Amino acid sequence: MKKIINKLLIIALVFSTVMSCKDPDNAIYDVFDGVSYGAVIRTLDRVSTNYNIFDLNSRFEIVVEEQDEEYGGLLDKVNVYVSYTDKTDDGVNNSKAEILLKSIAASEFTTSANGLPSTTIAATFSEALAALGFTIGDGNYNGGDEFDFRLEVVLTDGRSFSADDASGSLQGSYFKSPYAYNVGILCIPDSPITGDYVINMQDSYGDGWQGSKIVCTIDGVENYAFLPDYWSTGLGPFTDGTATITVPAGASTVVWSFVAGDWPSEVSFQIIGPNSGNVIGDFGPSPVEGELALNLCNE
Incomplete structure (x- = not known):
């Protein structure tokens, strides 16, 4: 069987518990004592994650769902932030600091196939440019530069979670919860380059x-x-x-x-x-x- 030894990790965790009328003092209770639960944004679909410099209507678009300890019952809103990174080596830095692009209230979410709050998050190229103060065609944005979108989950109890709270396990293939998305500006011409x-x-x-x-x-x-x-x-x-x-x-x-x-x-x-x-x-x-x-x- 292919790669069994090198790639298949089997973790067997066996607990042997002696029941008595006294409170147990096993180490497992110390491990979970004081543990609190947060929330994650899971990426269900990356519909479009690049802009075309020739198409102001090209879109950044993803479908996400939110999960918290009450299966979405604590969701208040999701904030969408955007910034701009100038990667053009021309001696001028036109990078833009992060701003709040929009907030999506829990009432705007629908229910996913997993029974969790779900929504589509989208922004056209022209919307992103305008939000950061660019003038269309001003030459201050170029192919190869990058927009950076960041999501923040805000719960009804005031807590919030974003990219800094996402561990490696959340960013992996199961959860797909990076909270942050890099959107490049590409140059896609109308006719093929041969x-x-x-x-x-x-x-x-x-x-x-x-x-x-x-x-x-x-x-x-x-x-x-x-x-x-x-x-x-x-x-x-x-x-x-x-x-x-x-x-x-x-x-x-x-x-x-x-x-x-x-x-x-x-x-x-x-x-x-x-x-x-x-x-x-x-x-x-x-x-x-x-x-x-x-x-x-x-x-």
């Missing part, structure tokens, strides 16, 4: 991608890039590799996407632009499934 796209691929474990793959669909025809799977080929190790996908002259539609197989947490890759030689997409570990947004600003 040429050879080089894809550098890595697998942190060294046994290949095990079903994960990059798909470049050119006018309806799928082209694939991936690292071979050691477990099916018996070859390897497969820690890295390079592939090239050519978008031919005259192509009318090009869509890049990622399909996750087993252990996508080991998968990373970079896509190099055909003209500039710059990295136009850097993904992983655990790339998000679905369409890949490439930064074609300098192509």
Whole structure:
């Protein structure tokens, strides 16, 4: 059975308790004594997490649900904050400090399939620019720069929880509760940029991608890039590799996407632009499934 020894952690916790009429003095009671419970925002769907500099209506949009010790009964509101990080190396720093973009009251939430309060949080490119004081077309924002959205859960008892309260376990694959989202400004032109796209691929474990793959669909025809799977080929190790996908002259539609197989947490890759030689997409570990947004600003 694949990777049993290295990857499967089995924790057996056995308690032996002697019952008596006196209060128990087992250590477990000391462990949980004084424990308080908070709240989490869980990401159900990342509908869109990048802006297109050519499209003021492009959106940052996610679907979330809230959980607290009363299964959402303590939710008062969720505050949405936004800031801006200037990553353009031109000697001028146009970064913007964080401001409150909006507050979403508990009454605006619906009920998710999990029986918890759920809502869609969205902001268009133009809304984010205006909120931070940018003038449309003023040249103070550029492709490659970044908006940073942060969520804050406020409970009816006055407590609040945000990114600083999220441990590694909350940010992992089960809870998906980072509270914070980086939204890049990409340059996605109306017509495809043709040429050879080089894809550098890595697998942190060294046994290949095990079903994960990059798909470049050119006018309806799928082209694939991936690292071979050691477990099916018996070859390897497969820690890295390079592939090239050519978008031919005259192509009318090009869509890049990622399909996750087993252990996508080991998968990373970079896509190099055909003209500039710059990295136009850097993904992983655990790339998000679905369409890949490439930064074609300098192509």
